[in-house]
Amino acid sequence: MLELRYRGSCPGPGEAVSPPPREGEAAGGDHETESTSDKETDIDDRYGDLDSRTDSDIPEIPASSDRTPEILKKALSGLSSRWKNWWIRGILTLTMISLFFLIIYMGSFMLMLLVLGIQVKCFHEIITIGYRVYHSYDLPWFRTLSWHFLLCVNYFFYGETVADYFATFVQREEQLQFLIRYHRFISFALYLAGFCMFVLSLVKKHYRLQFYMFAWTHVTLLITVTQSHLVIQNLFEGMIWFLVPISSVICNDITAYLFGFFFGRTPLIKLSPKKTWEGFIGGFFSTVVFGFIAAYVLSKYQYFVCPVEYRSDVNSFVTECEPSELFQLQTYSLPPFLKAVLRQERVSLYPFQIHSIALSTFASLIGPFGGFFASGFKRAFKIKDFANTIPGHGGIMDRFDCQYLMATFVHVYITSFIRGPNPSKVLQQLLVLQPEQQLNIYKTLKTHLIEKGILQPALKV
Known part of the structure; x- marks a missing residue:
């Protein structure tokens, strides 16, 4: 299994993990103690942030095996x-x-x-x-x-x-x-x-x-x-x-x-x-x-x-x-x-x-x-x-x-x-419509072509 090492100031054996003092506080001051959730958040920020790694921290992926056919290798x-x-x-x-x-x-x-x-x-x-x-x-x-x-x-x-x-x-x-x-x-x-x-x-x-x-x-x-x-x-x-x-x-x-x-x-x-x-x-x-x-x-x-x-x-x-x-x-x-x-x-x-x-x-x-x-x-x-x-x-x-x-x-x-x-694509889409919709489109298109002079209006008997 590949191993990723986080490069940071990790505590030594037996050392307690303490968050850094807040701004305006001295270490060991008398201010109100942080809540447990705040401590956990700080710990996560210090030891769980993986985006702080540089390119050198990226592990090398093992090289792929050579799949060249043996007959080619010999030739x-x-x-x-x-x-x-x-x-x-x-x-x-x-x-x-x-x-x-x-x-x-x-x-x-x-x-x-x-x-x-x-x-x-x-x-x-x-x-x-x-x-x-x-x-x-x-x-x-x-x-x-x-x-x-x-x-x-x-x-x-x-x-x-x-x-x-x-x-x-x-x-x-x-x-x-x-x-x-x-x-x-x-x-x-x-x-x-x-x-x-x-x-x-x-x-x-x-x-x-x-x-x-x-x-x-x-x-x-x-x-x-x-x-x-x-x-x-x-x-x-x-x-x-x-x-x-x-x-x-x-x-x-x-x-x-x-x-x-x-x-x-x-x-x-x-x-x-x-x-x-x-x-x-x-x-x-x-x-x-x-x-x-x-x-x-x-x-x-x-x-x-x-x-x-x-x-x-x-x-x-x-x-x-x-x-x-x-x-x-x-x-x-x-x-x-x-x-x-x-x-x-x-x-x-x-x-x-x-x-x-x-x-x-x-x-x-x-x-x-x-x-x-x-x-x-x-x-x-x-x-x-x-x-x-x-x-x-x-x-x-x-x-x-x-x-x-x-x-x-x-x-x-x-x-x-x-x-x-x-x-052809327009025709395919028209064929999917309901008959009433197709008829309305036909009437609209016919009226448009008559107005353009492409079709002659039907003679009334």
Whole structure:
């Protein structure tokens, strides 16, 4: 069991614990004796305050075991540790990319399950660090409450998604209608149960530490659950809004590593000593070029550009539509300096390619700060990686720390610059209404269209 030592002026053997004199009193004065509760409070303040620890007081977490397959260890045994790590990372990276392509081929639903699985694993890795650091205090219900809150937040967010995108399916199932109708009340009741359990679990002398852990859990939920929910929201806008941002972050991670490995000389940031300016700059240009090309290739196919919709008649997700103008070739006039370089005045591009430059730029310039944030977190708790799930890479969180900033940016970008009214979503919501409500909306819409001159008023006989 890990041991945490409180660095303070603890009494020696046989010494009595006496609170310090109050302001204006001399030690041993004749003032009124403090009550028992006041003494207990002072003792708690002196010996129970755990937030007075410095970084050096945080215990080191035992290093994770090496999970590299034995066949790889034998094959690379003659190489230096630097090149051995390079080959292990490279082989595992290619393996993960291949699996990612396979899941893309399997469709949108499998991608959603992948996002959910990554979210749960990232949450587990971060919560496990908190449990290992503070395990010696045996805080009651800490892990149980953490998973309870994860269940509550997921139930809330994914229930909202079901209500928005699966309205026609829900309408046919009476049990689901009840759950959707009272979804927010049920979500609040579940969270309230966890909140009450937390209050009942409070233990004297560990109050402040337990509130630290309560905050730890909720910040972890903010980082993992809400961001993965945004990833799925982006996916419903079209698989291209999922693939280009995520692949841009992956491309930046790989190319920055390669440029830094072969050409890196200048340290970039103290939080990550291995990061270099050469890797950062090389990764930026490579990512922008990659995003531009990937956007061109994916924009050609309905499978990637059409919004993901659930069809109740076939009971599955479909990606069929007439591509919007965003994914139709347009002709653009080039600026003068590009005309001289390319020796042509006009060029045909998909408008999405222009948006891909913004996405790639964010992935390469701002996305790495998610990694720097994770590096600072790991240094604070004296660990190299969040876990040892992937040999040569660390934990799942080590590979997806930059993706969470990217997910938020893409969602904000879509809502700010791209998304307009969604007719299919409005129609789904109308179909859920009662017949009288649908008829009133029909009459209101008809009157509005007649006033606009779009419809001709009916002739009275």
